[in-house]
Structure formats: C-alpha cells, structure tokens
Amino acid sequence: MTHVSVAKDSVPAADELVVLSSVNKHFGALHVLQDIDLTITRGEVLVVIGPSGSGKSTLCRTINRLETIDSGSITIDGKALPAEGKALARLRADVGMVFQSFNLFAHKTVLENVTLGQLKVRRTDKKAAEKKARELLDRVGVASQADKYPAQLSGGQQQRVAIARALAMGPKVMLFDEPTSALDPEMINEVLEVMQQLARDGMTMVVVTHEMGFARSAANRVVFMADGRIVEEATPDQFFSNPRSDRAKDFLSKILHH
Ligand SMILES: Nc1ncnc2c1ncn2[C@@H]1O[C@H](COP(=O)(O)OP(=O)(O)OP(=O)(O)O)[C@@H](O)[C@H]1O
Numbered sequence: 338m339t340h341v342s343v344a345k346d347s348v349p350a351a352d353e354l355v356v357l358s359s360v361n362k363h364f365g366a367l368h369v370l371q372d373i374d375l376t377i378t379r380g381e382v383l384v385v386i387g388p389s390g391s392g393k394s395t396l397c398r399t400i401n402r403l404e405t406i407d408s409g410s411i412t413i414d415g416k417a418l419p420a421e422g423k424a425l426a427r428l429r430a431d432v433g434m435v436f437q438s439f440n441l442f443a444h445k446t447v448l449e450n451v452t453l454g455q456l457k458v459r460r461t462d463k464k465a466a467e468k469k470a471r472e473l474l475d476r477v478g479v480a481s482q483a484d485k486y487p488a489q490l491s492g493g494q495q496q497r498v499a500i501a502r503a504l505a506m507g508p509k510v511m512l513f514d515e516p517t518s519a520l521d522p523e524m525i526n527e528v529l530e531v532m533q534q535l536a537r538d539g540m541t542m543v544v545v546t547h548e549m550g551f552a553r554s555a556a557n558r559v560v561f562m563a564d565g566r567i568v569e570e571a572t573p574d575q576f577f578s579n580p581r582s583d584r585a586k587d588f589l590s591k592i593l594h595h
C-alpha cells in the first residue's frame with residue numbers, strides 16, 4: 338500500500354487539496370479511524386467504499402469538522418481545519434456536504450434553501466445570491482421548483498436541491514455520504530447524473546457510495562475501508578477486476594452478486 342504522508346511543517350504540493358495525516362479518532366473504546374493517511378488532489382473524484390461501520394461517514398465528517406479528531410492533522414488547501422467561530426463556518430462553506438437524508442430547511446422554499454448560506458456566510462447581496470441560486474437550480478434540473486417547499490418535491494429533486502445548495506457556497510471540495518441510498522430506484526440516476534456532470538466539470542469530490550457503476554465511470558481512485566482503516570487504494574479498474582485484500586474480495590462478492 339502506498340500512502341503519501343506529509344510532515345506537519347512541509348509545504349503541500351500545489352495540487353494537494355485535502356490532506357489527512359495519521360488521523361485517529363475514537364468513539365469511547367471504539368477506534369473508528371486508525372492512522373488514516375489520505376491525500377485528495379484538486380479535481381480528483383475519490384470513491385470510498387467499505388462495509389457498514391467501517392468509518393466512511395466518520396471520515397467524511399472529520400473533513401468538515403462535524404467530528405473532531407483525537408490525533409493527526411487535516412488540512413484543506415494547506416490550512417489546518419479551524420476549531421470554531423467564523424473561520425469554521427467558512428471552512429464548512431468550502432467543504433460542501435451532501436448526506437443520505439436531504440437535510441433541507443423544511444420551512445424555507447427551494448430558492449431560500451439555496452440562497453441562505455450565500456447571504457449569511459458568504460455575505461453575497463440578495464440579488465446576486467438569487468441569480469446564482471436560479472442558475473444552480475437550472476443546472477441540477479429543478480429550476481421550475483424554486484418556489485416550492487422541500488416536502489412538495491420528490492426525493493431525487495430534494496437531493497438535487499441539496500447539491501445546488503452546497504454548490505452555491507462555491508466549495509473547493511464536495512463530500513457526498515451515500516447521497517442516493519435513501520432514494521427510490523427510479524430517482525437514483527437523476528442524482529448520479531448531476532454528480533457525473535460535476536465530476537466532468539472538474540469538481541474535487543469525495544463520494545461514499547454503493548453505486549459501483551458510478552465508482553467505475555466517475556472515480557479516479559477507489560479507497561476501500563474496513564474496521565477504521567484504509568485497506569486498499571486503487572484505480573476503479575484495478576479495484577474491481579483485481580481486489581488484493583480478502584476483505585475487499587469478500588465485500589465485492591457480496592455487493593456485486595445480490
Ligand atoms: N456519534 C457516535 N458515537 C458513537 N459511535 C459512533 C458514532 N458515530 C458512529 N459510531 C460508530 O463508529 C463506527 C463507524 O461508523 P460510521 O458511521 O463512520 O460507519 P460507516 O462506514 O459510515 O457505516 P455505514 O455504511 O453503515 O454508513 C460504527 O461502529 C458506529 O456505530
């Protein structure tokens with residue numbers, strides 16, 4: 338296994354955007370992230386897969402500091418993650434996150450959902466924020482839904498609004514944690530297509546997913562996690578045709594044959 342590790346005082350290479358070095362995290366006695374070294378370069382699409390409980394969500398959540406870490410370091414664009422306050426709010430804007438559950442504000446319209454962060458965190462003026470929101474809603478194919486409330490939309494539409502909301506902040510990297518797992522089958526593709534387009538447009542993305550078709554076609558690299566460790570890193574071709582570890586072989590045989 339080749340892991341790039343970066344000493345704390347070294348200057349990151351220009352194409353390194355997110356760097357995790359020796360990251361450890363416990364939940365009580367559970368060592369949920371174990372010595373994670375992971376570098377995500379600009380424009381890269383990294384797919385994270387692994388069995389339930391392996392630490393995939395926790396990994397994502399540490400990258401925008403929804404979870405703190407016990408040791409090690411995480412930098413975004415060469416800067417350590419801020420601990421709190423305005424700097425943390427800006428970090429969260431730089432690191433867009435889309436969850437399995439859509440997490441839209443239920444009592445705000447679609448348009449308001451996509452303008453709110455721009456107004457509050459980015460201090461964009463209202464007219465510009467609405468213009469940008471409408472452009473993004475158009476880009477994800479829900480422009481006609483702008484004045485509705487989330488509950489009036491299908492799951493696939495809500496998830497596309499959630500993507501637009503994250504994009505409205507002008508993030509440097511987008512994290513997706515099983516964005517299609519809560520969707521009815523017929524809505525999965527419309528969300529994956531938006532993500533595919535985002536990948537083609539050069540967005541840096543970390544995607545936790547069980548959608549192997551997406552992993553094969555959009556990922557530059559696959560990371561396989563088990564028991565809080567990165568067990569394997571490979572190109573999608575290498576990983577799917579020739580997984581090296583028994584854990585990965587076992588996992589793939591289960592998900593590809595059900
Ligand atoms: N807030 C928490 N407190 C205590 N334990 C937690 C907490 N969050 C997660 N865990 C535990 O940490 C481990 C890793 O959880 P995590 O959600 O990161 O796994 P995952 O790989 O995303 O799993 P899944 O595929 O089911 O989403 C699990 O054993 C989980 O029960």
Ligand SMILES: [Mg+2]
Pocket residue numbers: 393394395514
């Ligand atoms: Mg998870």
